[in-house]
Amino acid sequence: MTNLLEHTECNVQGRTIHRRHFVKRDGRELFLYGYRPHTLAPLNEDDSAVAKGGELRYHPLRREWNIYAAHRQNRTFKPSAADNPLAPSAEGSAPTEIPFTDFELAVFENKFTSLHPKAPEPASVEALKMMRASGRCEVIVYGPQDFGNLHSLGQDKRRLLLAAWNDRYETHYDNGCEFVLPFENRGDEVGVTLHHPHGQIYAFPFVPRVQQDAMMAFEAGYSLTKDMKIWGSEYGVAKAGGLSAFCPPYARFPFETWIAPDISARGPWEFSEEQLDGFAHLLGDITRRYDEYFQRPTAYMLSLHAAPLKAGDSFHFTAQFYPLLRAPGRVKYLASVEQSTGTFTVDVMPEMAAKTLRAL
Template sequence: MNHQTIKIAQKIGLKPVYRRFFEKADGRDLLLYGYAPHAEDPLPEQGADIAKGGELRWHPLRREWNVFAAHRQNRTYKPSSSTNPLAPSEPGKPATEIPFTDFELAVFENKFTSFHPDAPIAPVIDGVKTDAAKGRCEVVVYTPESSGSLATIGQERRRLLIAAWIDRYQALFEMGCKYVLPFESRGDEVGVTLHHPHGQIYGFPFVPKPQADALRAFEEGFDLAADIERFSTRFAVVDAGPMQAICMPYARFPFETWICPKERCAGPWDMSEEALDGFANLLGEITRRYDEYFQRATAYMLGLHAMPTDGPKNFHFTAQFYPILRAPDRVKFLASVEQHTGVMTVDVMPEQAADILRAQ
C-alpha cells in the first residue's frame, strides 16, 4: 500500500503541519493535512476506471482555450446525506472518497476531472486547433462535518486550509502547471452539486485569458498597492493587520469583495505569519458578513488570483469573492448582454456595498 506521512514546509505559528499521502484503490491521490500525523488504517475501497481529463479546443474569435470533458455529465449530483462522497467513511458501508473514519482536511484528485497529467491526445478536427487537456483538478474538503462554511470552521482550520493551498501551489507548479487556481463555488445558484464544505484547485496547462490580461496590466506598470491605499477609506470593509477586504470601485459583481495584502506579494506562499493570520481571518469574516446581510448561506464564487509560474515582480495577489446575489431575495443573473459582450451591469454601487458590509 502506497502511503507516507511527512511534515510539510509550512508551519502555523510554532505548530507543524503534517501531510499524509495515500493512493486510492482506483489510483488517484488522496492527501490528508492536519496538525497531528494521520495514522488510521483505511477501510476497504472499490477500484474503478477513471476518466483522464478531456480535450482543449481553441476559440478563434474569443482567442481562448476551452476544455471539453463530456464524462463530467455523469458526476455526482446532490446526493443524500447517507451517500455524501465527501464525508468520512463508516465501517460496514461503501467507502466514500475518503476511506477513513476521521480526518482534519483532505485533498484528492477529482474523479470527474477536466484536466489530467495523462490526458489523452486530442482528436484531429479539420479547421479546429486542439490539444490534450493536461493539468490537474483536485477537491479540497475543509472538514469532516457535512455542514459549515469558511465563517464557521474556525481560524485554526482556515490556517490549515491556507497551508494546504500553499503546498498544492508548489506541487502543481512542479508538475508543470502554468497557472493554479484554488477556488470555492458555494450555493445552488452557482451550480453547486455537493453541499459538504469544500473547494477545488485547478492546475492549468496555460494561463487563462483573464489572468493573462491581468499579467499584462502589471507588466505595463499597474500598481494595485496604490489603488488599495487610494480606495481604503471609502471602499474598505474591514482590515486584519497587513490584509484588507475592499469592494473595489471597478467591481463586476454586486457586493464583490477582494482580500488584498496592503503590500505587494505574489501569492500566499509569499506572506508573513501576520499576513497569513489576517488572510485566514478575512476569509471567515467576509463570508460571515455576506451571510449576515443576505440572511442565508450566500451563493458566491471565490478565487485566489496568484502569480503564475512566470510573472512580473510587481504582481499583486488577491482573493476575490463574487457573490451571485444582489439583494437578500434576488439573484444576480448573467443575462444575454453580459454573456455575449462580457460587459457587466452592476446593480449595487461598490461604495454602497462597502457601507453595507462594514455595518454587519
C-alpha cells in the same frame, strides 16, 4: 502503491502541520493535512475506472482555450446524506472518496476531472486548434462535518486550509503547470451539487485569458497597491494583518469583495505569519458579513488569483468573492448582455456595497 507519512516544514502558531500521502486503489492521490499525524488504517475503497481528462479547444473569436470533458455529465449530483462522497468512510458502509473514519482536511484528485496529467491526445478536427487537457483537478474537503462555512470553520482550520493551498501551489508549479486556481463554489445558484463544505483546485497547462490579461496589466505598470491607497476607506470593508478587504470601484458583481495584501505579493506562499493570520481571518469575516446581510447562506464564487508560473514580481495577489445575490432574496443573473459581450451590468454601486458590508 505507497502509503506514506510525510511532514511539512510549515508551522502554524508554533504547531507543525502534518501531511499524509495516500494512493487510492484506483491510482488517484489523496493528501491528509492536520495538526496531528494521521495514522488511521484505510477501509474498503471503490476501484472503478477513472477518466483521464478531456480536451482543450481554442475559440478564435474570443482568443481563449476551453475545456471539453463529456464524462463529467455523469458526475455525482446532489446525493443523499447517506451517499455523501466527501464524508469519512464508515465500517460496513459504501466507500466514500476518503477511506478513513476521520480526518482534519483532505485533498484528492477529482474522479470526474477536466484536466489530467495523462490526458490523451485529442482527435484532430479540421480548422480547429486543439491541445491535450493536461494538468490536474483536485477537491479540497474542509473537514469531516457535512455542514459549515469559511466563517464557522474557525481560525485554526482556515490556517490549515492556507497551508494546504500553499502546498498545492508549490507542488503544481514544481510540476510545470502554468497557472493554479484554488476556488470555492457555494450555493445552488452557483450550481453546487455537493453541499459538504469543500473547494477545488485547477492546475492549468496554460494561462487563462483573464489571468494573462492581469499579468500583462501588472507588467505594464498597473499598481493595485497605489490604487488601494487612493481609494482609501470609502471602498474598504475590513483590515487584518497587513491585508485589506474592499469592494473595488470596478467590481462587476453587486457586493463583489476582494482581499489583497497592502504591499504586493505574488501569492500567499510569500505571506508572513502575520499576513497568513490576517488572510485567514478575512476569509471568515467576509463570509460572515455576506450571510448576515443576505440573511441566508450566501451563494458565491471565491477564487484565488495568484501569479502564473512565469509572472514577474509586479503581480499582486487577490482573493475575489463574487456573490450571486444583489439583495436579500434577489438573485443576480448573468443574462444576455453579460454572457454575449462580457460587459456586466451592476445594480449596486461598489462604494455603497462597501459601506453596507463595513457596517455589519
